[in-house]
Amino acid sequence: MPTLTVVVCRVCARVRSIWVDGCFDMMHYGHANALRQAKEMGDYLVVGVHSDAEILKNKGPTVMKEEERYAAVEACKWVDEVVRDAPYVTSLEYLDRYNCDFCVHGDDITTAADGSDCYQEVKDAGRYRECKRTQGVSTTELVGRMLLMTRDHHNRTSSTSTTTPIAGSGTKTSVSHFLPTSKRIVQFSDGREPKPTDKVVYVDGAFDLFHYGHIEFLKRAKELGDYLLVGVHDDATINRIKGSNYPLMNLHERVLSVLACRYVDEVIIGAPYSVTQDVLEKVAAVSIVGHGAAPAIPDVDGRDPYELPKKLGIYQQITHDGGSMHTREIIRRIIEHRQLYEDRQARKEAKARLEAEAERAEKERRKQADQV
Structure with a gap:
């Protein structure tokens, strides 16, 4: 696998360094757009990528293997440095180790296996920023397309998502209606x-x-x-x-x-x-x-x-x-382990509901704090 080498002098001038971390499983344009937005907030973008073991413990099985995910992030043109095997829960210690001023994440809540906010420590320290999540795409949604193997994704004429049950699982996955601009x-x-x-x-x-x-x-x-x-x-x-x-x-x-x-x-x-x-x-x-x-x-x-x-x-x-x-190899991985990924989809859906509830609670807490 290639190793990204970037030479930047961070002594000669004050460089604003940004930390972003994630799974980047089946890295898509939504991931790339988040990295683009993060890079616009500073000068030097450091991206931490979680290991397969960390993701399995906190989220479930990955589609792409660890080295494949590292390579995908390294190839993104907005990334200056990649940190392999980054912890799933973001810490100030890692931000300081890589001289990062703050951490950037999408405007959705990410929780660890125990249900805690992965970014609570950096939020409490005032070293957290948000970027806008790209609507219409996610790794979960792409896996859903492969599980369904439907032609619906070729016909995106409606602005309303279609929700279709995955056979035998009781889980629902939405077919995205991406609106290009x-x-x-x-x-x-x-x-x-x-x-x-x-x-x-x-x-x-x-x-x-x-x-x-x-x-x-x-x-x-x-x-x-x-x-x-x-x-x-x-x-x-x-x-x-x-x-x-x-x-x-x-x-x-x-x-x-x-x-x-x-x-x-x-x-x-x-x-x-x-x-x-x-x-x-x-x-x-x-x-x-x-x-x-x-x-x-x-x-x-x-x-x-x-x-x-x-x-x-x-x-x-x-x-x-x-x-x-x-x-075809990616699709084969999904189909070969269909039940595994259907179970993952069900867990993701349940976790998404909990995260949405937590996000609503957090917004309410902020609203009340502003009124004090």
Whole structure:
């Protein structure tokens, strides 16, 4: 697994350092948005990631393995430093150890196994800040999509969530209706144009349930040049090519996940499945077109989607360490241990109710304190 190395002089100038911690299981654009908001509150972002053992004790089994979760956080472009095996309950001792001024967390309550607020100590010390939680996505909700394996997530025309029971469990999981905005895309995008001297590399794909394999692929692709342009195919194209219930995440969800990756410079939203002359010329002058080691699925007309770049002599195969990780593997983990994750969903739902009650009580306490 790669280790993130960031060199920053925190002696020459006063740097405002921020602490964020979490599980970051199946890291998605909601996690990335929280890290983006936290980074805006300071200069240097330190992110603590809990171990599998800590999460199992306090929350339940993870979908992604420990090293996969570490790698996912390290690849986020707003993160400066990652602390592995961070404690589940946030302490002042850890904030001080990493020279962090305060801790940032979403505007929801997180509790430990004993029901206590994980952030009570830093809250009492006045070293706690909140960022806005991204609505419409969570690891629990994504697991729910895989358990249901429904096509409903392809049709998000309503602003009202649909709640569907998971067969045999009595648990309910909601299908999110993510509402994309141009503002969110801009927030995630660097907007950097390639320099005339830059060697532009183009890769494309679904990037569904963005994971370690995607990260390693994009990292290797970026090493081939100076500017990485990524094409993300739309939902209908992926469903037509892959069939079944793919993709699990819709186009804009997948675009945001790709944009949050530190190796990516720009994204073509809804890129054509087969690489065209427009793809090679209209956004930037592409020098290399890359694809993973696995054979490409033919386009609907039976043709090789990389026929043009191969003919032009600019096609290159990309091999990487994360080749064994793919979206189907994540789904396999969920389906193989279905009962385990259905039980987890039920516990999460019960815990969410308790946390919501605690949050209401906390707001009432603050309201009463303000009136004194």
